[in-house]
Amino acid sequence: MPDGKDKGGIKNLKEHFILLIQLFWTFFCIGPSTFGGGYAMLPIIEREVVNKKKWMQEDEIGELISLAGSAPGGVGVNAAAIIGHRKAGIAGAVSAVIGVTCPTFLIVILISAFAILFRNYPKVEAALKGMNGGIIALIIMAAYRTARYSILDTTTAITAIATVAVLLFAGIHPLYLIVSGLICGIAVIRIKKRLGLQVKMEKEAVTGNHPELEYYI
């Protein structure tokens, strides 16, 4: 929530502008410290935003994490957007998000430029091929981590298996699967409730106040 301060006066306008710059700069500094992205960023955000800047209370962090995790997009970027929005409205959200994205953007461009420059060297080519193996391992690890809180019962297990099967054999655009997953979830819960079945919709342990360092999402 924006804090509802009057932003009309010249003085407030100046304060607002300074806050926007602060938001940008804070997230600009947090951005590059998070190799692996996502949840790895959260403890650092917490330290900066709660302990140093006092922009948020400690008990708001759990809420922040669950909101950042359920919206589309990377958790780190989402967390920046939420904090920016709370502090300084839409402009705050925009400046925090630009701040958190800028450093990675520049680093990615740099890496890519180097890769294109040295692409034809056999050693670089070999290294990239080797990294393919590393990426496979990282993806499997990500799948395992995600499965731990998404596979809650038989229905969710079947959904995951069916998704893989459809992708492998039907060549359907993955977008449709996401949309149908969303609809199925709502439908299944409705039906199960009507039948009087108890459904556990979330794993409680995961949304604790201090999530373990998760690099993979």
Added chain:
Amino acid sequence: MYWDLFMMFIRVGLVSFGGGYAVIPIIQHEVTEKGWLTSAEFQQTVALAGMAPGSIATNAATLVGYRTAGYIGAAVSTAGMILPSLVVIVVLSALFYRLNDNSWLKSSLYGLRPVTTGLIIYAAIHFGYPGENVGINWVWIATLLIGGVCLFLLFKYKLHPLLILIAAGAAGIILF
């Protein structure tokens, strides 16, 4: 071209629930269908995206944009990827106290999360699969071997992803 990239990543960004690795198949589907990158080029792109800090999905968007349409391509792709989550966040953030225990939200996530898991598993299979016309060869076996060792290191010693990628790259230089 820029507009196509932007709209494509708006679409991807809108459904990037669970962030990161789950959107890799979606981006791959889009770029190979449009003929912007080959499957092999895309896999290289993801390997590079993993080396930079930040979300692998956003990084992949930046790289795909850069390789297809230079700096401006990179900028519009990244913006497209981030814009939907920014809008959703602002809307959700404004409504959050009412949404917190919303059963609609929870039950849609109940169905969405296993699909996300399936997408990630598919991405792993796709990266480990050598392609239709390629038989079993040394590069493929060695890639799987590197993958297996990396996975072991991740599970057993919880090594940092960047270390894993560097080690895999070094192994590639030795093996290939």
